[in-house]
Amino acid sequence: MQTHEIRKRFLDHFIRAGHTEVPSASLILDDPNLLFVNAGMVPFKPYFLGDQTPPYQRATSVQKCVRTLDIDEVGVTTRHNTFFQMAGNFSFGDYFKREAIEFAWSLLTDPVDEGGYGIDPEKLWPTVYLDDEEAETIWRDVIGVPAERIQRRGMADNYWSMGVPGPCGPCSEIFYDRGPEYGVEGGPEADEDRYIEIWNLVFMQNERGAGTSKDDYEILGPLPKKNIDTGMGIERVACILQGVDNVYETDLLKPVIDLAAELSGRAYGAGNADDDVRFRVIADHSRTAVMLIGDGVIPGNDGRGYVLRRLLRRVVRSMRLLGATQPTMAAIVQKVIDEMSPAYPELAEQRDHILAVTVAEEESFGKTLASGSKLFADAAASTRQAGRSRISGDDAFTLHDTYGFPIDLTLEMASEAGLEVDRDGFAALMAEQRGRAKADASARKSGHADLSVYRDFLDRGPTEFTGFDELVSQARVLGLVSGGERVASAAPGTELEVILDRTPLYAEAGGQLADLGTITTGSGVRLSVKDVQRVNKQVWLHRVVVDEGEIVEGDEVLAAVDAAWRHGATQGHSGTHLVHAALRQVLGPTATQAGSLNRPGYLRFDFHSPAPLSELQRAEIERISNEAVEANYAVNTFQTDLATAKSMGALALFGENYGDEVRVVEIGGPFSMELCGGTHVAGSAQIGPVTVIGEGSVGSGVRRVEAYVGMDSLRYLSKERALLAGLASSLKVPSEQVPERVENLVTRLKDAEKALEAVRAEQARAAVGGLIDSAETVAGTLVVTGRVADGVDANGLRSLATELRGKVAARDAVVVLLSVDGAKVPFVAATTEAARASGLRAGDLVKEIAPLVSGRGGGKPDLAQGSGSDAGGIDAALKRVREVVGERGTDSAR
Structure with a gap:
């Protein structure tokens, strides 16, 4: 069966x-x-x-x-x-x-x-x-x-x-x-x-x-x-x-294993236990990844996104260990979707999106594997050379933080190499870097508190939202909640939640921030509405401050929206729909929504894309959006069932759970049609000009575009125009010649900086030339140390250290140099072959001196470097180098 x-x-x-x-x-x-x-x-x-x-x-x-x-x-x-x-x-x-x-x-x-x-x-x-x-x-x-x-x-x-x-x-x-x-x-x-x-x-x-x-x-x-x-x-x-015998041989997973065998050229169940584990990992993790992406998860560096990223990367690595040399994720994901979509048809509908996310992650991880695997091999070799069986937390953290190598992959590869990893050391560095996890935004907003206080309201049925048709509504206070408890009344200065039977105030949802407004009574009670949230998408919680009078449960009130706020919010929300439609025209149907936020005059839109937008694409998105504004498309909204809406081509947000009845927002017929519960303008001309102000990455395969609309757009353009006019005046050229003149100035500045850097390097080289003559021999090792001229950056310091090491290459010698480059204190250590043979490693020296200048560093036994922030510790760092070399000599004598 x-x-x-x-x-x-x-x-x-x-x-x-x-x-x-x-x-x-x-x-x-x-x-x-x-x-x-x-x-x-x-x-x-x-x-x-x-x-x-x-x-x-x-x-x-x-x-x-x-x-x-x-x-x-x-x-x-x-x-x-x-x-x-x-x-x-x-x-x-x-x-x-x-x-x-x-x-x-x-x-x-x-x-x-x-x-x-x-x-x-x-x-x-x-x-x-x-x-x-x-x-x-x-x-x-x-x-x-x-x-x-x-x-x-x-x-x-x-x-x-x-x-x-x-x-x-x-x-x-x-x-x-x-x-x-x-x-x-x-x-x-x-x-x-x-x-x-x-x-x-x-x-x-x-x-x-x-x-x-x-x-x-x-x-x-x-x-x-x-x-x-x-x-x-x-x-x-x-x-x-x-x-x-097991779930991997059932009808939904075995076809994925068979495909992986075909793509890799290896056989499942042929007696190689390690290969069989990899085949099962591929089948399991690829299916889980498809289901998670289908519900809106995107690869990331923490939380759900990190779990998804880990699953996908284990699939990629397992395929490579099985011998696959070409990208395989697209074929595997297609097979998973084919097997699972009879029960979950939404997967077939989201096929392009799921493929785009998984393929982008495979490409990204391929680059990480190429660089990280070599660095891991170096760390493993250094660990063995030092006679240790545990890769340091510093090395694991450097792999993770600098090169994007996941810690779980470091752990796996260490185990395969017969080594361990200092997990506690890694965790301490991660904690130091991140601090504590941020409180979840939704926890701050909606209260993962005990919902039992709202049960009576939930049982009554949903709050009647009147805000699509009016900005002021008569209502009755059903309840007051303060500090998680029901209260009968509230005096001036009290912050609390007010539950009404009906309201025109929009509750935050779908990326649109909540309305601001007031709740008043005929007897002079006034409440300022600071936020509106929903419990289980049904009951509106008006978060208010009592300004005047005493609000009492059962009061008849007038709930009013701040009209200026609502106008700006509708501009931002409708503008988001225009930008989404423009993105799909420019990038194609895979540019699906990954999140949004809109407030009066501003919008940001997250979308799935493996590459940044070019300047030409940004300009095209802006042009298409503003042509839609110019066309003054009618904005129509209507209710229908989910199946009908989808058959009409209405776009749904991935991962969102919709009821049987949905609200469709249509702008200009086929131009834009989305499922949306937000508030919108009546015609696209009311959005005003759309100005794209930025685009960037918010995670692997996810980009973010930001824009101003309406008067905020005009104010932004006015500032830009004033800035350009000021530059033109300073440069004494017409405004259209400003870009060319600035480019010429930048070129000249770079040339001057290069010349200055060459002079500094020559001065530093001359200054350190005498370091060998003044070097001290400690326990048989020549210790060449010094602080070079200020302004020498990390690259310059590295070149000087390499040059000095070359001059003493035949000897047992170490070179350690520090400098002050602005607020940074770069440092570098280099060792000769004879020094390494006697037990001195550059990476170890760097770790000894780094804390003394409030820094961190690492590297290979022959050359290592880092950076700190406390120039006051330089003398102590140079002294510590001599101590470490001397301690090595004492240990050897023992």
């Missing part, structure tokens, strides 16, 4: 049993505890906790999940996947243990022609929690499983939670016996390789607190209702029904 059929039968079985089918949520949810959705119940968490009232009592879904804690085990074992599909059925205070067990048993064991999976019941072993008498009785007396095939297990195995504070409860797991060829008899307690878990029935009845392991956390108390949460592993059931 094919995997897509297994998936369909599961959903059909529970739909027949009265469950509402709920589509898979995005892998990215607004939950501060989770990087990705890691269990089928995560989207239903608010219902289990009682924060929201569920719209149904029974639900079923096949949820996309990603778990990356075991990423290093992927491929090494055949049981770990980073992406998997979790089929589940859920009850919110409806049925409990008996029904959950009966539903699972019937689907697993019913004949295939009756809609079941046809699994032999004699091969199924249930487990229950230690003291769960009720569950064991149901399995034994109702289902008829012999008592000897029911096993009791402890909290680590049979008490389920997400691993973080939230809903939890005892569970009953169902295992399938694969037979004696896979291990010893005795059930799951004896061997979980032979007895493989396929379904977990969680009797969700408690809430847990924080903890450090699966069985080390406090049970805080019961949930409002007893619920059911089950999870059946689609991939594991596929193994059983397809008669294969």
Whole structure:
């Protein structure tokens, strides 16, 4: 039975049993505890906790999940996947243990022609929690499983939670016996390789607190209702029904392995264990990457982006280790999309975007591999020469920070080379460089706080937004929230959240900042609205300061938008649509949106592109946008269903979850059509002039363009014109000749700087010429040290040190030079062959002196350099060089 059929039968079985089918949520949810959705119940968490009232009592879904804690085990074992599909059925205070067990048993064991999976019941072993008498009785007396095939297990195995504070409860797991060829008899307690878990029935009845392991956390108390949460592993059931040994040989992953074998010229399962691991890594990670990109993740250097980057780079490196010499990512990603799109058709729709992101990452990593692999080899060689088995944290950090070599790749390559890495040293340097992670912007905005305070408002239904049609609305205060608690009233000076039954004030969403405005009453109460956010996209939270009077729950009020703010915001938002359309005309359909922000007079738009915009392309985007303004296109908005909108060509934001009903914003018919909930101008002429002010990179494969619109655009152009006029006046040329005159001046300045640098270098060379004559011999080594003339930069210092070393090449000698170049203190160390043979290495010398000038450095045994910021430490650094050489001599004598 094919995997897509297994998936369909599961959903059909529970739909027949009265469950509402709920589509898979995005892998990215607004939950501060989770990087990705890691269990089928995560989207239903608010219902289990009682924060929201569920719209149904029974639900079923096949949820996309990603778990990356075991990423290093992927491929090494055949049981770990980073992406998997979790089929589940859920009850919110409806049925409990008996029904959950009966539903699972019937689907697993019913004949295939009756809609079941046809699994032999004699091969199924249930487990229950230690003291769960009720569950064991149901399995034994109702289902008829012999008592000897029911096993009791402890909290680590049979008490389920997400691993973080939230809903939890005892569970009953169902295992399938694969037979004696896979291990010893005795059930799951004896061997979980032979007895493989396929379904977990969680009797969700408690809430847990924080903890450090699966069985080390406090049970805080019961949930409002007893619920059911089950999870059946689609991939594991596929193994059983397809008669294969592991998930990598099922119908969705094996084709990817076969393609990788074809592209690399190696064979899977041919007896080379290392190759087999690489094939499995390729199949697993490429599928996970495709699913993550489909949900809006972009490769980056932290958070979700870093996980995606790591997955993609492991695929690229695995293919290279298998012998592939040409780019392979496009072919592999195409195959993954082909295999997964029957269940997730949006992947086929996003094919061009997913390919663009993955191919760009492959190209970027290819360059990193070329430079980083050689540098790693040098670091490994230096480590062995020094008689150590651990690559220093400094070397690992330099690879990461300077050359973009990921730490996980350094760890992998070190392991393959029989070495370790000083992880603590690396982590300390990373902490020093980054500081602590920034607070998540959405956490600051929307409150990952306890949502239970908003439950009454959520249960009432969504706030009525009137802002598309009016800027002032009559409303009633439904509630006041201060410090996370409901309050009855608030006095002047209080900051709080106000919930209204209806509002014209736009809540921040879709890149558009929230409206500013006021809330007033007829009795003189006045509140200034500073921000507006949404809870679960339904309830508007007006964040206000009470300016005058006392606001009371139940008050009738007038909510008003700051008209000037709204006008500018609509200009910025509609301008964003124009720029997006222009980008697609210039760069093609792969220039899809990766994020945006617009506020009055300003917009920024992030888009997928492997290369920066040329000046010509920037000018073309600006021209197309302003021609659309000149055309005064009508801006139309309408509601329709998602399928119809997509069939009309409306663009959707990758990774965004849309409801069945969507709002389409159309500007000029085919010119621009997007799904959007923001506020817009009535005609494109109202946007005013569009001026592109900048373009740059915000991550691998993602660029950002910024622009002004309306009066801000005119003010910007006016400043530019005044600047040009001032230059023309200073240079005494017409404004059209300013570029040529400035270019001539820059050329002359560069020539003068080169001449000055040559003079300085000659002076420095003359000054250091006497350093050899004044050099001191320490423990048999000639120590040539000195501070050269100020203004000599790192490159000049390196040349001088190399030249001095050449003059003493036949001797046991070290050369260490420092300089002051503006605010920097560059330094360099060089060693002769005889010095290195006696145990002196330039990289070690540099690390000794770097802290004394508040710097950092590194390099090879023969030549190393760095830079600091404290010129006051130069004398101490030169003294330390002599001490290190002397200590080497003392150590040798011992």
